[in-house]
Amino acid sequence: xxxxxxxxxxxxxxxxxxxxxxxxxxxxxxxxxxxxxxxxxxxxxxxxxxxxxxxxxxxxxxxxxxxxxxxxxxxxxxxxxxxxxxxxxxxxxxxxxxxxxxxxxxxxxxxxxxxxxxxxxxxxxxxxxxxxxxxxxxxxxxxxxxxxxxxxxxxxxxxxxxxxxxxxxxxxxxxxxxxxxxxxxxxxxxxxxxxxxxxxxxxxxxxxxxxxxxxxxxxxxxxxxxxxxxxxxxxxxxxxxxxxxxxxxxxxxxxxxxxxxxxxxxxxxxxxxxxxxxxxxxxxxxxxxxxxxxxxxxxxxxxxxxxxxxxxxxxxxxxxxxxxxxxxxxxxxxxxxxxxxxxxxxxxxxxxxxxxxxxxxxxxxxxxxxxxxxxxxxxxxxxxxxxxxxxxxxxxxxxxxxxxxxxxxxxxxxxxxxxxxxxxxxxxxxxxxxxx
Numbered sequence: 001x002x003x004x005x006x007x008x009x010x011x012x013x014x015x016x017x018x019x020x021x022x023x024x025x026x027x028x029x030x031x032x033x034x035x036x037x038x039x040x041x042x043x044x045x046x047x048x049x050x051x052x053x054x055x056x057x058x059x060x061x062x063x064x065x066x067x068x069x070x071x072x073x074x075x076x077x078x079x080x081x082x083x084x085x086x087x088x089x090x091x092x093x094x095x096x097x098x099x100x101x102x103x104x105x106x107x108x109x110x111x112x113x114x115x116x117x118x119x120x121x122x123x124x125x126x127x128x129x130x131x132x133x134x135x136x137x138x139x140x141x142x143x144x145x146x147x148x149x150x151x152x153x154x155x156x157x158x159x160x161x162x163x164x165x166x167x168x169x170x171x172x173x174x175x176x177x178x179x180x181x182x183x184x185x186x187x188x189x190x191x192x193x194x195x196x197x198x199x200x201x202x203x204x205x206x207x208x209x210x211x212x213x214x215x216x217x218x219x220x221x222x223x224x225x226x227x228x229x230x231x232x233x234x235x236x237x238x239x240x241x242x243x244x245x246x247x248x249x250x251x252x253x254x255x256x257x258x259x260x261x262x263x264x265x266x267x268x269x270x271x272x273x274x275x276x277x278x279x280x281x282x283x284x285x286x287x288x289x290x291x292x293x294x295x296x297x298x299x300x301x302x303x304x305x306x307x308x309x310x311x312x313x314x315x316x317x318x319x320x321x322x323x324x325x326x327x328x329x330x331x332x333x334x335x336x337x338x339x340x341x342x343x344x345x346x347x348x349x350x351x352x353x354x355x356x357x358x359x360x361x362x363x364x365x366x367x368x369x370x371x372x373x374x375x376x377x378x379x380x381x382x383x384x385x386x387x388x389x390x391x392x393x394x395x396x397x398x399x400x401x402x403x404x405x406x407x408x409x410x411x412x413x414x415x416x417x418x419x420x421x422x423x424x425x426x427x428x429x430x431x432x433x434x435x436x
Contacts (some may be wrong), residue, residue, distance in 0.1 A: 039094045046087040047410055053080035054417060058391065061424060067218060067225035074211040077421075081204045084414055091411065095187040102180035106173055203418075236436035239429045244276070246341040247283040248325045249368050258430065260371050264378035267359055269387035273430055274394050275378050277423035278401060281415065282343040292328035294321055297336025306335045309346035313339075316364045324368065340367035342377035352376050377401075395420055 053076045060076070063069050218224040244257035257279070261272035298307040314321040327343060329336035338345055344352070349367050356365040356376045365372040381387070386397025398419040399407035406412075 035097065036094070039090060039097070043087060043090050043094065046083055046090065050080055050083045050087065050413075053077075053083070054413075057417075058420075065229055067214070067220065067222050070225075071211060071214065074207050074214075077207045078204055078211075080417075081201075081207075085201070088411070092187060095183050098183045099180055099187065102176050102183065105176050106180065110173065236433050239433060244280070245283045246279065246370060246373075247327070247343060248340045249370055249373070252370060254429070255433075257370070257374075258433070260374040261378075263371065264359070264374045268378040268382040270378040270381045271389045271394070271423070271427075273427035274386065274389075274398075274419070274423045275374060275381065276426040277419040277421075278377055278381065278398060279341050279374065280422050280426075281398075281419045283341065284418070285343075285415075292326045292336040294324075294326050294337055297326065297329050300329075300334050303335035303337070306337050306346045309350050310337055310339075313346055313349060313364075313367065317366055340373045341370055342367065342373040342380075344373075344376055344380075348380070349376065352379055355379055391420065394423070 056076045057073055057080070060069050060073050214225065217228065240253065240255040242254045243251040244254045245251050257276060258272060261275045264270065264275060265272045294307070294310055298310060310326075311321060314324060324339070327336055327338040335345070339349060344367055353365055356372050356379065357363045359375045360371050362369065362372055365376070367373055367376070380401060381397045384397035384400040386394050395416040396407065399412060399416045402415045403409060403412050
């Protein structure tokens with residue numbers, strides 16, 4: 001009977017120890033949840049403010065050009081960009097905390113596994129001792145055989161419970177490790193997006209410069225501002241000759257880029273200015289991401305289909321794959337290898353190849369050829385719902401061009417905004433050219 005009582009005391013102590021562990025974990029989890037909720041609230045506030053400025057810019061752009069309107073738009077752009085940078089920093093901070101939390105949990109679970117393994121081993125040792133005890137020794141050790149079997153049953157029960165607990169802890173640790181990996185991938189994406197913010201910062205400086213120039217030249221007078229707008233109408237020749245940057249291909253005059261955009265627009269109803277905005281944004285992002293190498297940026301096992309398609313494309317065109325430019329892996333995918341001004345992935349290019357060929361007459365079409373690239377881009381934008389010229393449809397089509405089914409991720413919205421801002425600029429230039 002004494003053995004049974006001592007066993008119950010040990011078992012109770014074990015349960016008490018485990019409850020303390022769980023209580024400590026619960027307290028830690030509560031503090032973590034509070035911090036996480038605070039970060040979520042702050043991020044939500046920032047995203048709401050960004051949406052307000054996005055709406056203000058969109059509405060103001062519909063108004064006639066006035067000094068007040070354009071200054072308001074510039075101010076809103078600057079504030080929106082600064083808020084987006086702040087939101088990204090907050091998002092990275094949140095992900096860093098999530099990763100650290102998961103690392104602590106994994107460490108605690110690993111320690112608990114070691115502890116439970118030792119306890120389980122001790123119980124197994126005691127059971128083995130009982131198994132090796134002779135019948136005579138049992139009579140001497142226990143008052144009755146019933147006491148022996150009671151203790152043996154208790155040991156078996158605890159051993160089974162600890163074994164189940166061990167399996168549960170292992171499963172929890174495995175799930176936590178997967179969560180940690182997911183957060184690490186998200187953090188990598190955010191850090192890569194942070195490099196894109198250099199582009200946003202340059203835009204902020206450009207917007208501030210435009211604002212200061214307007215204030216210095218006009219002194220805030222509407223009449224002087226309208227004179228500046230009038231003078232811009234005389235710059236048609238400058239617009240025509242200005243170079244339009246292309247990713248993966250030599251820059252071409254704006255007039256030539258507009259010609260390609262108009263050709264692509266005829267059969268797709270994609271607004272030329274919108275198409276130019278997409279091509280320009282892809283070139284801007286490509287400059288930030290940098291030039292890749294197909295052997296490196298298509299080396300991931302998940303890129304096998306892209307790698308095969310890339311080799312097929314270059315083989316058809318008689319090109320050396322080592323000599324043609326491709327982009328590095330972007331933050332939103334496993335594979336690099338985006339090609340030419342339209343930045344098509346190889347498998348996507350192959351799916352549009354025959355359509356592009358029918359439109360341009362080039363067989364096979366070449367993703368580094370500007371006309372083929374503009375045509376492919378217009379076809380994809382049409383499939384994404386961007387035909388017709390509606391702002392919301394174009395914005396959504398641009399987002400899908402970037403991220404496919406993940407287009408509504410708040411972290412990517414800068415892309416759609418940038419494209420639409422570029423489209424507005426190009427539409428103004430197109431209008432000037434059509435008037436002259």
